[in-house]
Amino acid sequence: MPRMTMIEAIRSAMDVSMERDEKVVVFGEDVGFFGGVFRCTAGLQKKYGTSRCFDTPISELGIVGVAVGMAAYGLRPCVEIQFADYVYPAYDQIVSEAARLRYRSAGQFTCPIVIRMPTGGGIFGGQTHSQSPEALFTHVAGLKVVVPSNPVDAKGLLIAAIEDPDPVIFLEPKRLYNGPFDGHHDRPVTAWSKHALGEVAEGHFTVPLGKAEVRREGSAVTVLAYGTMVHVALAAAEEKGIDAEIIDLRTLIPLDLDAIVASVKKTGRCVIVHEATLTSGFGAELAALVQEHCFYHLEAPIQRVTGWDTPYPHALEWDYFPGPARIGEALSAAMEA
Structure with a gap:
């Protein structure tokens, strides 16, 4: 291909x-x-x-x-x-x-x-x-x-x-847009990115709307992410050495709630990552759904890692982004609770 x-x-x-x-x-x-x-x-x-x-x-x-x-x-x-x-x-x-x-x-x-x-x-x-x-x-x-x-x-x-x-x-x-990325703008891609990024079939094919994809199997904690943050979460899990299951939502609406529930019930922990601001971000909806459907399986509070509740900072955008370090802290907090 x-x-x-x-x-x-x-x-x-x-x-x-x-x-x-x-x-x-x-x-x-x-x-x-x-x-x-x-x-x-x-x-x-x-x-x-x-x-x-x-x-x-x-x-x-x-x-x-x-x-x-x-x-x-x-x-x-x-x-x-x-x-x-x-x-x-x-x-x-x-x-x-x-x-x-x-x-x-x-x-x-x-x-x-x-x-x-x-x-x-x-x-x-x-x-x-x-x-x-x-x-x-x-x-x-x-x-x-x-x-x-x-x-x-x-x-x-x-x-x-x-x-x-x-x-x-x-x-x-x-x-x-322009190539593989693993959460650091100046670092080589992760093993998953090397495999999945870039090789695209010619001609017609579809990926169904409303179906998430597990990008990394794990049993200790579920990470819900989409877009760029999938790669950042992969980098964080690898750096921390945590057995995290990382789910790429792909479609926010319709949402693959079945995939989310199945993963959180398996791991008992959940970290949600997105680049947008925290307050009223889509992560709030994800947290509510996880709490509603997985309450008796949760072993720790749900963690959210997001952009800051500020106007977008031009000169400090790499501090604004959720990076592997911040996601790693949330993974540790979920594991230690």
């Missing part, structure tokens, strides 16, 4: 989908002629023409609003918001129109759109290019929310999202 970066895998997913289905259209700011600020759409306009891959004005509200109309008409838009931080002007269209179209029309219309967004930090982008807003979307009934952690999943999940009849928020961790 060819080796791909996550950028190449995402581009391949759109290419495969556009080739298989002429109703799939790709658009957004700079995605056509330029190929996107991260080059995820490079070459698509040349291959499929300006009617199927095109540039838009700088209007996120307009991008999503047009996509909703196209979807109601029968097309399958896959649109790009250049950075997740830019999505807020489009939030009303996502919440009030895209998420509710099937319900409001009593099933007469569906809204098969995908909204792709680079998310998280790692490029010294500052407060307006580094946010992790996934909890704003997991709260909204009618949306599906996906966060891949590697190129294989990025391609398979994106194809599945494009083929899904309902709106999907597809969050792409930009720290993972």
